[in-house]
Amino acid sequence: MIPYNKFAGVYDKMEADRHSINMVKYTLRIMRRFGIEAQDGLDLCCGTGSAIEAFCDQGLTMSGLDRSRQMLKVAAEKLRSSKVQLYRKELPRFEILLRTRTARKQLKRFDLVTCFYDSLNYLLTERELKAAFRSVYRHLRPGGWFVFDMNTPHGLRVIWPSQVFAGAEDDLAWVFRAEYDNMQESVVLQATFFVKSGRLWERFDETHTERGYSDRTIRSLLRDVGFQVKGYYRCFTFDRPKATNGRICAVVQRPL
Ligand SMILES: C[S@@+](CC[C@H](N)C(=O)[O-])C[C@H]1O[C@@H](n2cnc3c(N)ncnc32)[C@H](O)[C@@H]1O
Known part of the structure; x- marks a missing residue:
């Protein structure tokens, strides 16, 4: 997305x-x-x-x-x-x-x-x-x-992939995971969100690429x-x- x-x-x-x-x-x-x-x-x-x-x-x-x-x-x-x-x-x-x-x-x-x-x-x-x-x-x-x-470059290559960014509120939760792509010299961040809507939770995902x-x-x-x-x-x-x-x-x- x-x-x-x-x-x-x-x-x-x-x-x-x-x-x-x-x-x-x-x-x-x-x-x-x-x-x-x-x-x-x-x-x-x-x-x-x-x-x-x-x-x-x-x-x-x-x-x-x-x-x-x-x-x-x-x-x-x-x-x-x-x-x-x-x-x-x-x-x-x-x-x-x-x-x-x-x-x-x-x-x-x-x-x-x-x-x-x-x-x-x-x-x-x-x-x-x-x-x-x-x-x-x-x-x-x-x-x-x-x-x-x-x-x-150090932040994206070393710090980001070593951590999972996550958080949770009553009606919102998120998990961000990063993987470094050596060939492209860039980091690919998979961001997953869960948003409560009524009694259901909707999930959506985004991919962010940074260099x-x-x-x-x-x-x-x-x-x-x-x-x-x-x-x-x-x-x-x-x-x-x-x-x-x-x-x-x-x-x-x-x-x-
Ligand atoms: C991490 S957010 C930062 C937003 C804001 N500066 C802040 O600090 O909260 C990155 C922002 O950059 C915008 N963005 C990314 N690439 C862009 C581009 N090539 N041209 C214009 N906006 C861009 C995104 O739409 C997003 O709003």
């Missing part, structure tokens, strides 16, 4: 959006550290919109983008009282256009672009990851910032498209990542 289809309906209930809320707090610390004064932002792969909501609470004007109709539906409901623009678009190559009177197309640009959780790991080739970085670059004003986190990229590859692709890498950390810290860390966070700037 297509990822983030029925999953959308239980995503927040499973508190899967906690990570992005914590990423917003961390991004605010990053912004203070680098003196970033953003007025507006775009959250890529925004999912159910919890990060957007948290950024709006801080006074930013936000937009969001995701390819999942179902995730965007949950986000639209959550954000209906704010002036957030949501776009159904797919990475790696995306364009958000300004509505102008002239025929000339003009890209909408932002002070800050974010992309949280495993979202960029869904891009399965370096070529795609580079194309996504290029699209972000084009949507930033000169001097604008891009903050994102990603699972590391990790080395620090060297990520940095080099970012530089190739013109970004300056200003910070590269073990996620949620300001420490250099170690080989055994499961997640990194990058802070990069489009030069002025």
Whole structure:
């Protein structure tokens, strides 16, 4: 089944959006550290919109983008009282256009672009990851910032397959199992959900495929498209990542 289809309906209930809320707090610390004064932002792969909501609470004007109709539906409901623009678009190559009177197309640009959780790991080739970085670059004003986190190759190859992620509520249970595919250099996550509906339990399954990229590859692709890498950390810290860390966070700037 297509990822983030029925999953959308239980995503927040499973508190899967906690990570992005914590990423917003961390991004605010990053912004203070680098003196970033953003007025507006775009959250890529925004999912159910919890990060957007948290950024709006801080006074930013936000937009969001995701390819999942179902995730965007949950986000639209959550954000209906704010002036957030949501776009159904797919990475790696995306364009958000300004509505102008002239025929000339003009890209909408932002002070800050974010992309949280495993979202960029869904891009399965370096070529795609580079194309996504290029699209972000084009949507930033000169001097604008891009903050994102990603699972590391070690996280996906070693940490994920060694664990079963599971949880149970009164009306919801889930089991996630991961297997690493050495040939494809990617992890395949089988996600099984049970949702209570009346007296019956409905089961649904999703397959998620993710790939990790080395620090060297990520940095080099970012530089190739013109970004300056200003910070590269073990996620949620300001420490250099170690080989055994499961997640990194990058802070990069489009030069002025
Ligand atoms: C792990 S969820 C993260 C959602 C949100 N950022 C959060 O942290 O809660 C990954 C999201 O990325 C979206 N996504 C995955 N691949 C995508 C692509 N190629 N283009 C646009 N959205 C994508 C999915 O639909 C899903 O909403």
